[in-house]
Amino acid sequence: MVRTRGLGRASGTGRGRDMSQDAHQPEVPQRRRSIASVRRQRVHVTEDVTQTPEDVPQLNEDVSHVSNVTPEMTGVVDAADAEGVAINGSEDSSAVDEGFPGGPRDPSVLTGFAKHVAHSIWSGEERPELKLVSHGRKVDKFGRPTPEIEDMIAATGLSPLIRCSVITTDPGLISAFVERWHRETSTFHQPVGELTITLDDVASLLHLPITGALHTFESLVTSKAVVLLTELLEVSFEEAKAETRQASGPYVRLSWLREMYQSRCQARRWVVAARAYLLHLVGCTLFANKSATHVYVVHLEAFRDLAQAGGFSWGAAALVHLYDHLNEASQTLTR
Numbered sequence: 001m002v003r004t005r006g007l008g009r010a011s012g013t014g015r016g017r018d019m020s021q022d023a024h025q026p027e028v029p030q031r032r033r034s035i036a037s038v039r040r041q042r043v044h045v046t047e048d049v050t051q052t053p054e055d056v057p058q059l060n061e062d063v064s065h066v067s068n069v070t071p072e073m074t075g076v077v078d079a080a081d082a083e084g085v086a087i088n089g090s091e092d093s094s095a096v097d098e099g100f101p102g103g104p105r106d107p108s109v110l111t112g113f114a115k116h117v118a119h120s121i122w123s124g125e126e127r128p129e130l131k132l133v134s135h136g137r138k139v140d141k142f143g144r145p146t147p148e149i150e151d152m153i154a155a156t157g158l159s160p161l162i163r164c165s166v167i168t169t170d171p172g173l174i175s176a177f178v179e180r181w182h183r184e185t186s187t188f189h190q191p192v193g194e195l196t197i198t199l200d201d202v203a204s205l206l207h208l209p210i211t212g213a214l215h216t217f218e219s220l221v222t223s224k225a226v227v228l229l230t231e232l233l234e235v236s237f238e239e240a241k242a243e244t245r246q247a248s249g250p251y252v253r254l255s256w257l258r259e260m261y262q263s264r265c266q267a268r269r270w271v272v273a274a275r276a277y278l279l280h281l282v283g284c285t286l287f288a289n290k291s292a293t294h295v296y297v298v299h300l301e302a303f304r305d306l307a308q309a310g311g312f313s314w315g316a317a318a319l320v321h322l323y324d325h326l327n328e329a330s331q332t333l334t335r
Helices: 005-011 036-041 075-088 117-122 136-142 147-155 171-179 199-206 222-232 237-247 254-266 270-284 297-303 314-329
Strands: 187-190 193-195 251-253 294-296
Touching: 117 171, 136 270, 147 270, 199 314, 222 237, 222 297, 237 251, 251 254, 254 270, 254 294, 270 294, 270 297, 294 297
Parallel strands: none
Antiparallel strands: 187 193, 251 294
16 A cells, blocks of 8 residues: 555644644634535534633723723714615625635635535535546556557556556545535645645656656647647548547547557557557546547647657646646536
């Protein structure tokens, strides 16, 4: 079992920044921040704090200039209160200032919380479990690359992905983590504190390089995707155009890539076969999308020069892709 730093530290003895076990702080009841799962349980927790006369001293006896007489409300204060009611439209403006019920009290940090799934769940709008897609079986069925291109695949640093594919079996667990993810902080909001996924986690679990150049995947229109397919996979213009039309955009089907790989191996076009294999591999693992059947053609650009592909920080690219999809999955309308 590999213990990662990003998640492992939170389960240790640490209690947060600038805090230690030796620090003596006054015992002040702390407000616990509610989360969506607590809202579902509808368990109301209250603290029974009884104040005795010894606990609350009469401070006005020690200060001679403090009077017990309540000052009368002046006309200036009354006018200010009336103006505040007119501006806010309601006397209860403190609820707006405190943020969201059961959520952040200061909405200046989590600026998009109104569209977050946790806010909807707290408001009684339960979201079904997310529909999850796993390509583990596709990778296993595709198998390892032919011996003629094994060295090419290994040189890119992506060969560990062949053994890292998993078949998702617990959608409830993943949905629970998604409900606690916030795009503003890129962290999971947990009872033990804020947790995140780090580059060290990616390197430890996926064994991908986390140092090197960061390849920039820019947006790609369908016409340029067709040109890229004809250049790097050596298909005809008509065939590339027909495939992008079938995929409804600058994408290709994973099944089509498997066919391309087999045909290029039969033609002994090993470099082209390696590109098809790698695009299928990252489309099933690092850069999987919600389509469950397609892969974005833009990733093929990274395999134009297979010798150069080994210098990319694939772990960083995978982490960016994961953060982007967690941001989208945490929104109320995402299914």
